[in-house]
Amino acid sequence: MTTLVIGANGQIGRQFCELAQQAGVPIKAMIRDAAQAPWFEQRGIATVVADLEGDFSPAFEGCDEVLFTAGSGPHTGADKTLLIDLYGAMRAVDLAAARGIGRFVMVSALRAEDPQAAPEKLRPYMAAKLAADVYLKASTVPWVILKPGRLTDEPATGRVAASLEETGGENTVSRANVAQALLHLVQARDLVGREFRLLDGERPIGEALA
Amino acid sequence: MTTLVIGANGQIGRQFCELAQQAGVPIKAMIRDAAQAPWFEQRGIATVVADLEGDFSPAFEGCDEVLFTAGSGPHTGADKTLLIDLYGAMRAVDLAAARGIGRFVMVSALRAEDPQAAPEKLRPYMAAKLAADVYLKASTVPWVILKPGRLTDEPATGRVAASLEETGGENTVSRANVAQALLHLVQARDLVGREFRLLDGERPIGEALA
Numbered sequence: 001m002t003t004l005v006i007g008a009n010g011q012i013g014r015q016f017c018e019l020a021q022q023a024g025v026p027i028k029a030m031i032r033d034a035a036q037a038p039w040f041e042q043r044g045i046a047t048v049v050a051d052l053e054g055d056f057s058p059a060f061e062g063c064d065e066v067l068f069t070a071g072s073g074p075h076t077g078a079d080k081t082l083l084i085d086l087y088g089a090m091r092a093v094d095l096a097a098a099r100g101i102g103r104f105v106m107v108s109a110l111r112a113e114d115p116q117a118a119p120e121k122l123r124p125y126m127a128a129k130l131a132a133d134v135y136l137k138a139s140t141v142p143w144v145i146l147k148p149g150r151l152t153d154e155p156a157t158g159r160v161a162a163s164l165e166e167t168g169g170e171n172t173v174s175r176a177n178v179a180q181a182l183l184h185l186v187q188a189r190d191l192v193g194r195e196f197r198l199l200d201g202e203r204p205i206g207e208a209l210a
Numbered sequence: 211m212t213t214l215v216i217g218a219n220g221q222i223g224r225q226f227c228e229l230a231q232q233a234g235v236p237i238k239a240m241i242r243d244a245a246q247a248p249w250f251e252q253r254g255i256a257t258v259v260a261d262l263e264g265d266f267s268p269a270f271e272g273c274d275e276v277l278f279t280a281g282s283g284p285h286t287g288a289d290k291t292l293l294i295d296l297y298g299a300m301r302a303v304d305l306a307a308a309r310g311i312g313r314f315v316m317v318s319a320l321r322a323e324d325p326q327a328a329p330e331k332l333r334p335y336m337a338a339k340l341a342a343d344v345y346l347k348a349s350t351v352p353w354v355i356l357k358p359g360r361l362t363d364e365p366a367t368g369r370v371a372a373s374l375e376e377t378g379g380e381n382t383v384s385r386a387n388v389a390q391a392l393l394h395l396v397q398a399r400d401l402v403g404r405e406f407r408l409l410d411g412e413r414p415i416g417e418a419l420a
Contacts, residue, residue, distance in 0.1 A: 079288040082296075087325055124289040
């Protein structure tokens with residue numbers, strides 16, 4: 001029951017890995033570069049070195065679930081959005097399908113279903129996330145999609161909301177809460193074919209994402 | 211039986227519109243800007259002004275087929291590749307599905323099915339084209355996909371090939387031949403669910419794309 005964490009060295013990825021390790025949830029952190037390994041090794045987290053832009057199929061060995069939390073980030077260009085957020089996700093889905101992976105947990109984005117409604121600057125990113133989500137849903141792989149709002153570095157509260165109605169329009173969520181929500185999703189193995197929005201809020205995670 | 215031409219003012223789009231008009235094939239050229247209209251009007255080609263990045267649903271009025279030959283081109287950034295080549299195509303497919311459009315003819319790219327195999331510089335573009343093709347195929351809209359090789363400005367020969375084996379690896383095709391091939395596809399209304407590669411070659415278009 002090992003979860004391959006794609007994007008493990010990202011801000012959310014690291015927090016998730018640490019939580020999963022503490023909770024005894026078996027994971028394998030996929031990292032691009034062996035130089036990223038010590039952070040994980042110091043915490044007893046298994047790693048595999050593989051490049052999302054190369055052949056990363058060996059990373060799937062021994063895994064029956066995938067958590068995709070890779071993102072090219074705001075400091076690279078849209079070419080990387082195409083190669084990482086879109087095409088990296090598509091290839092991960094293809095590999096998951098070919099290997100009969102039990103479930104694919106995708107970190108998407110709030111309102112990715114409607115890029116047209118996003119601020120102009122965010123639209124290309126949202127289009128990539130939408131296409132990746134659609135690709136996953138059209139695949140043979142059982143899936144869960146988490147759509148966090150605007151990410152912040154606030155500490156975890158463990159209290160979230162699953163809609164903008166619930167928050168009165170507040171659209172932020174801390175990366176720490178996202179990591180906790182991912183831990184919940186990875187542990188709730190019966191959740192399949194579900195899409196959840198995620199914002200900071202008032203409810204326990206297990207209740208909001210049920 | 212009118213075909214909405216999305217990307218009509220592009221290099222292939224213009225050549226296709228001219229051929230279609232000469233052949234008496236009913237088309238409507240979708241253009242972004244009224245300033246682009248005179249070129250079409252001088253040739254008796256019907257136009258509709260609509261923005262692929264805005265609400266272009268009114269352009270579909272009276273059309274029962276879509277030809278998508280829009281591309282952001284090599285002189286804009288990858289953000290436009292995401293907004294035009296990927297998301298513009300996805301929205302055109304959505305609109306076509308919502309309106310029960312009879313067929314969607316997509317101009318894709320040779321080897322878009324395997325961006326990983328493309329030269330690094332082209333990979334983001336190929337990923338966008340792949341995702342758009344997959345989206346179209348997964349939709350309810352009947353489709354045909356044309357995948358031209360590297361485009362040139364050579365004159366039309368009317369002679370093409372449908373595989374790299376056939377050309378001995380030569381991967382180019384003139385825009386003029388692509389326009390002729392599109393005219394063939396638009397007229398061959400029984401072609402559905404087919405994908406054709408297109409290169410300059412030796413065979414008549416109707417034979418290569420049969």
